[in-house]
Amino acid sequence: MTSSVYASTLGLSAALVLLCAVVTLWRRSLGAIVKVLAVQGAALACVALAIGFHEHDVGLEVIAVLVLGAKGVVVPTLITRVVRHDPTSRESQPLVNVPASLVAAGALVFLSFAATRSVTALEPTTAGRLIPFGVAAMLVGFFALATRRKAVSQIVGLLLVDNGVALVAFLATAGVPVIVELGASLDVLLAVVVLRVLATQMRAHVGSLDLDQLAELHD
Amino acid sequence: MTAGNFVVIGAAIGLSAGVCGATLPRSSRVIAAAVLVWTACALEAIAAIHVLAGGHPISLHSSELLPITGVDVVLTPLGAFFVLLVAVVAVPATLHGIGYACHGLDSRLAAGALPIFITVMLLVPAAGSVATFMVLWELMALLSLCLVLADHARSEAARSAGTWYAVLTHTGASLILVSFLVVAAHANGQSFTALHATHLSPGLRSLVFLLAVVGFGSKAGMVPLHVWLPKAHPEAPSPVSALMSGAMIALGVYGIILVGDVVLGSGPIWWWLVVLAFGAVSALYGSLHAASSADLKRLLAYSTTDNVGLVLLAIGASGLFDATGHLQLAAVAMVAALVLLLNHAVFKAALFLSAGSVQVAAGTRDLDRLGGLLRRMPQTGAMFLVAAAAVCALPPLNGFVGEWLLFQSLLHGAGLGSTAGDVAIPLAVAALALTAGLTVVAFVKAAGIGFLGRPRTAGAASAVEVPLTMRVAVGLLVAGCVVLGVVPTLVFPAVERATRSALPKISALSLSNGVRLQLGDLRGVLEPTALAVALVVAVAGINILRRGLVHRPAPRLAEPWGCGRELQTARMQYTATSFAEPVQRVFIDVLRPVQDVDVTHAAESRYFVDAVTYRSTVDDGIERALYRPVIRAVRRWGLAARRLQPGSVHRYLAYGLGALVLTLIALSVAR
Numbered sequence: 001m002t003s004s005v006y007a008s009t010l011g012l013s014a015a016l017v018l019l020c021a022v023v024t025l026w027r028r029s030l031g032a033i034v035k036v037l038a039v040q041g042a043a044l045a046c047v048a049l050a051i052g053f054h055e056h057d058v059g060l061e062v063i064a065v066l067v068l069g070a071k072g073v074v075v076p077t078l079i080t081r082v083v084r085h086d087p088t089s090r091e092s093q094p095l096v097n098v099p100a101s102l103v104a105a106g107a108l109v110f111l112s113f114a115a116t117r118s119v120t121a122l123e124p125t126t127a128g129r130l131i132p133f134g135v136a137a138m139l140v141g142f143f144a145l146a147t148r149r150k151a152v153s154q155i156v157g158l159l160l161v162d163n164g165v166a167l168v169a170f171l172a173t174a175g176v177p178v179i180v181e182l183g184a185s186l187d188v189l190l191a192v193v194v195l196r197v198l199a200t201q202m203r204a205h206v207g208s209l210d211l212d213q214l215a216e217l218h219d
Numbered sequence: 220m221t222a223g224n225f226v227v228i229g230a231a232i233g234l235s236a237g238v239c240g241a242t243l244p245r246s247s248r249v250i251a252a253a254v255l256v257w258t259a260c261a262l263e264a265i266a267a268i269h270v271l272a273g274g275h276p277i278s279l280h281s282s283e284l285l286p287i288t289g290v291d292v293v294l295t296p297l298g299a300f301f302v303l304l305v306a307v308v309a310v311p312a313t314l315h316g317i318g319y320a321c322h323g324l325d326s327r328l329a330a331g332a333l334p335i336f337i338t339v340m341l342l343v344p345a346a347g348s349v350a351t352f353m354v355l356w357e358l359m360a361l362l363s364l365c366l367v368l369a370d371h372a373r374s375e376a377a378r379s380a381g382t383w384y385a386v387l388t389h390t391g392a393s394l395i396l397v398s399f400l401v402v403a404a405h406a407n408g409q410s411f412t413a414l415h416a417t418h419l420s421p422g423l424r425s426l427v428f429l430l431a432v433v434g435f436g437s438k439a440g441m442v443p444l445h446v447w448l449p450k451a452h453p454e455a456p457s458p459v460s461a462l463m464s465g466a467m468i469a470l471g472v473y474g475i476i477l478v479g480d481v482v483l484g485s486g487p488i489w490w491w492l493v494v495l496a497f498g499a500v501s502a503l504y505g506s507l508h509a510a511s512s513a514d515l516k517r518l519l520a521y522s523t524t525d526n527v528g529l530v531l532l533a534i535g536a537s538g539l540f541d542a543t544g545h546l547q548l549a550a551v552a553m554v555a556a557l558v559l560l561l562n563h564a565v566f567k568a569a570l571f572l573s574a575g576s577v578q579v580a581a582g583t584r585d586l587d588r589l590g591g592l593l594r595r596m597p598q599t600g601a602m603f604l605v606a607a608a609a610v611c612a613l614p615p616l617n618g619f620v621g622e623w624l625l626f627q628s629l630l631h632g633a634g635l636g637s638t639a640g641d642v643a644i645p646l647a648v649a650a651l652a653l654t655a656g657l658t659v660v661a662f663v664k665a666a667g668i669g670f671l672g673r674p675r676t677a678g679a680a681s682a683v684e685v686p687l688t689m690r691v692a693v694g695l696l697v698a699g700c701v702v703l704g705v706v707p708t709l710v711f712p713a714v715e716r717a718t719r720s721a722l723p724k725i726s727a728l729s730l731s732n733g734v735r736l737q738l739g740d741l742r743g744v745l746e747p748t749a750l751a752v753a754l755v756v757a758v759a760g761i762n763i764l765r766r767g768l769v770h771r772p773a774p775r776l777a778e779p780w781g782c783g784r785e786l787q788t789a790r791m792q793y794t795a796t797s798f799a800e801p802v803q804r805v806f807i808d809v810l811r812p813v814q815d816v817d818v819t820h821a822a823e824s825r826y827f828v829d830a831v832t833y834r835s836t837v838d839d840g841i842e843r844a845l846y847r848p849v850i851r852a853v854r855r856w857g858l859a860a861r862r863l864q865p866g867s868v869h870r871y872l873a874y875g876l877g878a879l880v881l882t883l884i885a886l887s888v889a890r
Contacts, residue, residue: 095869111880114887142879146872154868 014133016043021140025101041071096147112136127171138164151199222269229262233338241331249320253313260306267299271713293347300717301344308465315692316458329369336362348410349399366459380450391437398430431478439471442501445524452520457575465564495535499650502528506657513795515584526563555624562617569606569696580682586795591674602697607662609700615751617703705751
């Protein structure tokens, strides 16, 4: 793989990760959001694969396959099952409306570029320069977590944060050890399972997946 | 076996007593724990006596017991004196606890915590380094808190008292910790000898001293940090009150001597004027509230503040004389402080234990519901009267010796040339005199209303004498009052050695000469034994003369306390509230009693009255003025903070996001 192909593949995949994060803020249909999440997982796997080829690191290539399996297939499938119970469900009234969310996402991307200047200056490689994308994806995920009402959107927000962190890890360290990556993936898988159970219980008890209903539990 | 082994084995036995108390079945746990505690007290006392009798200070180190710092035990003569003091209170208190057990001391928690509390108190004065001291100090605070809360399931007041005590004692402990850390940061090591060897700037020294005085003052019950005393002492089981009032509070004073005299080695005059002022205010405030309290144990708690005030007065005077170069006077004042503490431990423990006996026998400690107990509980009553006379500093009892020494040192110290001292000392003498008078009012009330007259309630009327163990416990302490009053010179060698260890500048000190107290170069001699003998002879003589010379008319039967009237009810007697009324009226601006008169008129006409109810309560003015506003402010803040957490998941997530974004903005701007 020549360095120009490497650079453009890496850049495109990283940008796709961020783009997917922003798109989840834009789309209202929960089914579509989960699909976007699957695309993001695939893009993340692509980043790992590109770095693996470039560095001739077999371990990283294995991780890329694992990431594709976990974040591109298994996790989205699990979430889709929650959505399937209620196919028309939409994120109809987010706490911050869609245009404002997109403006905020723009501001967060700007902030992440400003805040990571010292990190990119420290590691001026092709991968290192892309670190702000990972931070931005994480911040956008956090924003989705804080402003979206549905439980499914919350799970997606959490996964966006996790994908952002994973992207930064791949770009900054050329891949963490397999065992750490495995642990982190398992963690996320577990969190998704727990949240799924929670969402099912919530629907059974509260009658909807709207988190604001939970505020009644206070007091 | 060396003296150090006694300390270690004593501590181990004390801890095993705690284990026994917590694990054995209910029938045997209190007795087993008490026997082990006595053994521990005896061993620690042997070590302390060894040090006081002229042996080398005991010094032990173990690096295994505490991580990083290790445990240092250094038993100096000053510490040894306090170990003895704790042991003197602990033995009768646990003996009394055997009879008292079924009234809140036989739960696993209480029976386990009490022996460990005593063991820790025996070890606090032997701590040789900051880490050891603070660990023991905190243990002491936590265990005493457990014991105050022993009755928490039944009594709301106990829970409230526990909260007050916990907050004040931990505030104090944090101040003490800061004070020690400031010195330790500049010192080469954290043992007290290393701390003594450091050179600090005068500003830092003053900061350390003031923090320590306030911190230890909160434990000692110094005004204005005394507010936990009148809450915690009444609610704790009586043996625990006796230990807390007699021994734990003395350790607060030990802390002030430790920092002021041992670690910092004296200081400028104004330090000691501050201590003197705290002492005078505590003494006056405590005795005034004692005079107006109707609850027997609350009265004793305020009296504790009063006595601690006297001790602080003596320590302040000692420091003042030391700072102005009058070493002989400084020594006399320090001896007075230690003697006052020892006497206080003995008579106050006796009084608290008697109050416990009264509570067991009559079911209440409210003086307005007692009365006539001397006839029903003759031995407990007689012992209470003797102990009350000791508090009032009547010769030939022990209270007199301490106050005599304090008066002597103050009177000799007036007019020595320093302006501040010349103003402060006469004021201190005046405060001392007023305190002595108010104390007499308080204890005439306690003894007269509680034990004389006629019973005011059925509970008081049906009171019977308490079990033998409880009477023996009080009896031991009362015997101590008499012995320490008649032959105080018994303990003077120990007190003098402790004083020299507190004030190392003093080379030789000998105040006792046989049975006679002689203040060295100063004019002032007391012959307590001769005084006692003269008193006994005079009383006996007057009695014999009266019987022999005065013609006695034939006895006439009349109702007791009837004053010649025919119809007599218990409600016609003075009550504690009415006895204190004149005092309340004189000090109305300080006490601010809340009085409430309700008149119910008859239905037929307003000219006829059905019933009149009168209520008068005196709550603590300092608590009202100083603490309530703070509590209200904290509560307001707490309620305002609740608005931050409305239960919305999104709000909490937004906090996280906001914090993260702000941090990132700060990062990118700061560079």
